[in-house]
Amino acid sequence: MQLTFKFRVDDNPGDTAIGTGNNVPSVRSVKLIKDTIQRLCGIRSIPYDGTLGHRYYVNLLSDIIWQVFHPLLRFYPEDAGAELNEARQAKHWLEELDLELLMPVVRLHNPYFFIFEPALLSSGRACMPFCWFTRGRKMYTKAWSLRPVTREMDCMLEDDLLVSFKNWSSSEATSGLPRACSIYGVERELNGELQPWTLTNPSEGNQWCVRASGAHVSAMPLWLYCDNTSGNLLKKWNKHNSFLFTAAGLP
Incomplete structure (x- = not known):
């Protein structure tokens, strides 16, 4: 019908x-x-x-x-030892890239931990993380010890990080310690000259924390290249140029 x-x-x-x-x-x-x-x-x-x-x-x-392709992306470099199958496992991403271009944050439960912000460890020591990376299924940080400042250490995030910069002033664990925003400079060598601290605004912390206003921040390395795609047989300039990119974090 x-x-x-x-x-x-x-x-x-x-x-x-x-x-x-x-x-x-x-x-x-x-x-x-x-x-x-x-x-x-x-x-x-x-x-x-x-x-x-x-x-x-x-x-x-x-x-x-x-x-x-966001669900497929990897944002952190990986310490895979001698294995090298992915871009994130390469030495350049983990050791040579500008620290300010790396992934600036990790989230543990509720608090965010940003690089270039003081953090307190469960051992009672204070450190300044400057790089996050994975090793196996665990997340690690490369950090500067705040006393003495010349020492670099690795600490496992899930077990060792306790108090973030944002929660520093309200945590009982930091009572008796200097304020997290009291950064007067950097001493590169013991008893050396104090140099200005320029990586963050000590009173605000990492700029990406301020700009994100609570949102999650990701750093996505790109490989960018250009092709004029002309295919001309004559030596004549073609105005059409294609800028193309590949996400380095794709498996």
């Missing part, structure tokens, strides 16, 4: 169309569902006006990363 129905095309109740089928939604309903799905799962396109008067659109990079 064939059924004939009427459905609304838009907001104007007078506009109708004829079709066949059962329980077919209105165009307005379909558009509402599409807009809802796009808002929840879609990739936003940002319009721009070019200098020559043309309009073009750019897909938002953060949406592409989050929707497409």
Whole structure:
């Protein structure tokens, strides 16, 4: 049996169309569902006006990363010993990269621990983490001991980190210790000259903690390269250049 129905095309109740089928939604309903799905799962396109008067659109990079391959990404370097199968296991990422370009934070339960912020260990010693990395299934930190400042140590996060910079002033474990924001300088050598501390604002902590306002922060290394993609047989410059990237943290 064939059924004939009427459905609304838009907001104007007078506009109708004829079709066949059962329980077919209105165009307005379909558009509402599409807009809802796009808002929840879609990739936003940002319009721009070019200098020559043309309009073009750019897909938002953060949406592409989050929707497409965020679950697969690895953000921390890995100490895998002699094994080298992934970019994150390479010496450059773990030992040679600028410290400020590395993953700046780890989250243990509720508190966030950022690099370049004083932290208290369960042993009662204070340290200044400057690098997070994995070893097997465990997370570790490279840290400077705050007394003496020249000593570097490894400590396992789950077992050793106790009080973060943010909770320093409210923790009983830090009573009797100097304030975490009382950083007057860096002594590179014992009895050496005191040099200015420039990696953070001592009263605020890591800049990414301030800028994130409680949100999680990730650092994602990219390999970027460019290709003119012309394929011209003549030696003529082609204006079309493609900038391409690969996420280094993809397995």
